[in-house]
Amino acid sequence: CMATSVGAADPKGVLQINGQTYPTDDWTNVTPKILSYLGANKHVQRNHPLSILRQRIVNYFYAAYRNSRGNPLFSVYDQLSPIVTVEQNFDNLLFPTDHVSRARSDCYYINRHQLLRAHTTAHQADLIACGLDNFLVAGEVYRRDEIDSTHYPVFHQLDAVRLLTKETLFGRNQDLEIFENDWQLKSKTSAIPETSSKCLDQTKQVCHTLEAVKLMEHEMKDVLVGLARDLFGTQLEYRWVDTYFPFTQPSWELEVLFKGNWLEVLGCGIMRHEILQRSGAHNNIGYAFGLGLERLAMVLFDIPDIRLFWSNDSGFLNQFSEENLQKLSKYKPISVYPQCTNDLSFWLPLGVEVDTGFACNDFYDLVRTVAGDVVEQISLIDRFKNRKTGKSSLCFRIVYRHMERTLTQAEVNDIHKRIADACVENFRVEIR
């Protein structure tokens, strides 16, 4: 019932998505299976753990920031279309043209110009250009990635932007400035010298004053630690880790100590002024952050496997309720069904090299398309080149497990066979 051809779209073809027609080209790599997630909207589904977590975070921001009349300052966008342009996902956010995140092997492209957003930050510049200055964006994002209990090609993010003016940032100290020297006068048109391009650089952007950046950093970190305490409890241990994003500088990740491990919760930073400048917010300074809902929800609800968020099983869904958002219930496994492991080895076509000529992500996508969610994990366990024949061999270990029942060996063998056949057809390999 599912198409088995992955990434090899008809160059003259089109894709129909929600009644809209999109041209495909040699960049198209979105699969029918992936497209089936559009509109699932788990983050707004009643009583779904992702929706409960989203509401908790939104409520925290509503309470943390109010205007003089007592109304929430932040507005929320949680139903924006995940189909975005390369400009929205990358260019507007100042990703260098050769940045690795743009690769076909990492994103789901509809064609050369459009893709399924890889982060909810893709909407940032547009919303600022609309005149918004305090907003949250929640939705699902799509990334081609490895397969295990914490990675899934579709997961959910929540992003935030807060812009301040000189008046809101400095209050009574209006003799302070956001911008160095005459930057404010020039900043509508002049190019901002780049202080960093692709590497870690924790210095402030040259256009900002140190006092503006320090105040922003302080407010942002305060509010984010407050959020982490609201979710994990006031006793929480946390740390800030320096990091790099193309669209913020300086940038940090917040990590929290949970059951003995440091867990990355979110990325954040002072927004690159060029983004604000291009979106008509040249008088503002802003902070932004983005967090992953699944990763937090797995910890907060004790959910052991990321696939459970897609379960329609009432045994799973009935365990959660949004009646009392302050009380997060822990997940109780219904039962654990056995795993079934099968290896798949094949020879690559002559001339295709093991390390350069074969993208494992293509294989993972093909497996997802053919087998769906019964595949729990895939690992590359062996690769070598036969000196005599010149052919290269790969061996993948595939772990099968159904979330709701026991799979029979015959069923697993049948799925395994279909994966092998699809590999022969799509990659012209020879099963060993």
Ligand code: FA5
């Ligand atoms: C981003 O996506 C940035 N757009 C976040 C950001 C926004 C930074 C605004 C600064 C300003 P990153 O790829 O690290 O960054 O993902 C952000 C969060 O999403 C991570 O902290 C993590 O919580 C979650 N996340 C990332 N990858 C995965 C994954 N494969 N599975 C589950 N959660 C993930």
Ligand code: MG
């Ligand atoms: Mg990260």
